[in-house]
Amino acid sequence: MAISEHCRTIVLGSGPAGLTAAIYAARAQLEPLVITGQQPGGQLTGTTEIENFPGFPEGIDGNELMDRMRRQAERFGACFFDGSASPVELDRHPFRIHFEDRSATCDSLIVATGATPRQLGLPGEVELYGRGVSVCATCDGFFYRGKRVVVVGGGDTAMEDAVFLTRFAEKVTVVHRRDSLRASPPMQKRALDNPKIDFIWNCTVRRILTDAGGVTGIRIKNLQTDEETELACDGLFVAIGHDPNTGLFRDQLELTPDGFIVTTDGCQTSVPGVFAAGDVQDAHFRQAITAAGTGCQAAMQAERFLESLKGN
Incomplete structure (x- = not known):
């Protein structure tokens, strides 16, 4: 036409x-x-x-x-x-x-x-959308029943996602680059009081670990010590806005x-x-x-x- x-x-x-x-x-x-x-x-x-x-x-x-x-x-x-x-x-x-x-x-x-959606800028991040990397907990949380997931971020969206994911995931770990959250006090309390959510402070994600099936974990860097460690997980939710x-x-x-x-x-x-x-x-x-x-x-x-x- x-x-x-x-x-x-x-x-x-x-x-x-x-x-x-x-x-x-x-x-x-x-x-x-x-x-x-x-x-x-x-x-x-x-x-x-x-x-x-x-x-x-x-x-x-x-x-x-x-x-x-x-x-x-x-x-x-x-x-x-x-x-x-x-x-x-x-x-x-x-x-x-x-x-x-x-x-x-x-x-x-x-x-x-x-x-x-803002990205972490990691190699393979975009290619792994739908295979272990997500920017929407509401969309994809259901696929992680009984699994371990990581949420990156410290604002309201990240806390909402983390709390929502506890309905399905066995364990939710929040990785945040600072030592305190930016989320509103009510959202902070909901997340901090949830026994299924762990927090890793002052750290950033440096690499996504994968195998033929998708995400197997992440490599994180401590911004205070420069130490790098690996954390096993089945899914990575990027919630940085x-x-x-x-x-x-x-x-x-x-x-x-x-x-x-x-x-x-x-x-x-x-x-x-x-x-x-x-x-x-x-x-x-x-x-x-x-x-x-x-x-x-x-x-x-x-x-x-x-x-x-x-x-x-």
């Missing part, structure tokens, strides 16, 4: 939020253009099995789920451009979106560019101090006609189903916004 120079709606991003927005926008005959971004399908394409997305009692591969959602959006008339947007011009209406060697204007814009993909929108949309897009009344941003959905505006839940829900909201709000323009 040819890409128009002017679109009623453009969707930036192709994870659960962006593709759900595309499905709803296309069904509303808004003929959306979806600019997929650098990682078509979003973070779920790095997940081998998703067991908590409604409608798939046997679980589903992340790539397959995203492919199904894309085909569903295409069935209703969504057009896709596999590439990234840069820059965007939101200071006048219609908005102008540049992507690679072309640009298009749009009457409404849905931002679903997601967030990127996420960076929202909002670089395109700085000085154009209102952002939180952490860089997430501020939304009100559902998915409305600080610019009328621009809506945000998914992890780019959600610093708390970061689930496929919650992202999909906000994608639905954003598309419905975009449709209502476009309807309001007809009366002006």
Whole structure:
């Protein structure tokens, strides 16, 4: 399908939020253009099995789920451009979106560019996603029943993950680079009082140990003594935060101090006609189903916004 120079709606991003927005926008005959971004399908394409997305009692591969959602959006008339947007011009209406060697204007814009989990930067870390390394305890904790896992981090997310993982794991060990936690006092207490959680202080992970089956342990370094030791484990959960993909929108949309897009009344941003959905505006839940829900909201709000323009 040819890409128009002017679109009623453009969707930036192709994870659960962006593709759900595309499905709803296309069904509303808004003929959306979806600019997929650098990682078509979003973070779920790095997940081998998703067991908590409604409608798939046997679980589903992340790539397959995203492919199904894309085909569903295409069935209703969504057009896709596999590439990234840069820059965007939101200071006048219609908005102008540049992507690679072309640009298009749009009457409404849905931002679903997601967030990127921070990494430890270790060799093989990304390649081991789904084979012992995870950035989502809620997504993957179920796979570690009766096993030993390590959580890296000291903030609220790390403590929430550690406590959650005790429902499944035999033992949870938290590795933190400082001698005290950054988490809120209630979250600290829940984790410190849990008998299934051990803490290793003033240490960083230097290496992930593996065999043919996946993760077997980690090598850690004590930052006070420089001593390195090995710790056996079956899984490594990296919980050091996420960076929202909002670089395109700085000085154009209102952002939180952490860089997430501020939304009100559902998915409305600080610019009328621009809506945000998914992890780019959600610093708390970061689930496929919650992202999909906000994608639905954003598309419905975009449709209502476009309807309001007809009366002006």
